[in-house]
Amino acid sequence: MLPTEPRRLVILTEGQFGIHDAKTALGVIRYGRDQVVAILDSTMAGRNLRELLPAFDIPFVATLDEVLTGPVRPDALLIGIAPTGGRFPTAWRPTVLAAIAAGLDIHSGLHQFLGDDPEFAAAAAAAGTRIVDYRRPPERQETAAGRPHLPGKRVVLTVGTDSAVGKMSTALELVAAARRAGVSAVMVPTGQTGMMIEGWGAAVDRVISDFANGTVEWLVEQGEARADWVFIEGQGSIDHPAYSAVTMGLIHGATPHAMVLVHKPGLAEHDFDHLPGASFPLAPLGPFIEIHERIAGLVAPSKVVAIALNTSLIPDDDEARRTIAEIAAETSLPTDDPVRFGPDRLWSALREEVDALPWV
Secondary structure, three states, rough: OOOOOOEEEEOOOOOOOOOOOOOHHHHHHOOOOOEEEEEOOOHHEEEOOHOOOOOOOOOOEHEEEEEEEEOOOOOOOEEOOOOOOOOOOOOHHHHHHHHHOOOOEEEEOOOOOOOHHHHHHHHHHOOOOOEEOOOOOOOOOOOOOOOOOOOEEEEEEEEEEEOOOHHHHHHHHHHHHHOOOOEEEEEEEHHHHHHHHOOOOOOHHHHHHHHHHHHHHHHHHHHHOOOOEEEEEEEEEEOOOHHHHHHHHHHHHOOOOEEEEEEOOOEEEEEEEEEOOOOEEEOHHHHHHHHHHHHHOOOOOOEEEEEEEEOOOOOOOOHHHHHHHHHHHHHOOEOOOOOOOOOOHHHHHHHHHHHOOOOO
């Protein structure tokens, strides 16, 4: 059972606070419903997150004691990193044990389940606290059954040219834009950070392969019960040397009416550094769009209807807008950066594109 009540969080990122490594921390801060009291990272101590994200006044602190004796006491410690392979840094053990002893719950999205660690489990039992492993797979194990979407529902999957380019952020931004327009919309969380933000879902990358498509299928069913427009949080990318499997499961399990392709201009190759001297360049957008539509069409028709850009590598706003215009011309698709410039224009164009699809 995932936490449902709002929490007061201290987020642990010790030595790893960055756009990539701390994407769980940043996602929870930007989109979550919980109050973030502080970020525990001695390498950033004395600074404030508003230096990087002006909308968020959150201090960095060097020790857990600083937070526990501060004006607002946290009730949970969240592991704020998403490292390759999801392993827990052993140097963090004393901090987690101290947090448990202080009565804090532990929230983790790592592949390594902290609740299965005998020392952590015994400490939590003694302190009466809870360890929540968001990546623990659901007990429900089903293969896909070909469930059709309900009449009147619109199902949209975010896909990407690489991992960690903004598929979850795009889905959340589009949901927010749809709701502002008076439309019933929801995001289906398929990863640990999305689950922390929304309070439900399943981490599809932890599900046994035979049940991946089926898990996505029943998650979409739950999404359709919640709203008319269902945006599914994408994972990985279809040509990623490490993470392509989860993308395939999402495409064939969700059978989306449409897809939004998320791309980060300036990124030349996949995030993959395990093979020295090897690189895996990103595919050109045109053929990459076609590949997605062909792969989806093996099970159910789908179309890439919009491009969501992550222009964070382009510091100048005018240059970012020029890049958006160039990619719109290149792909003949509605294109924008929904985080930097707002999602409303992209939502409006996407809505028209989806409603015009013959299979909707």
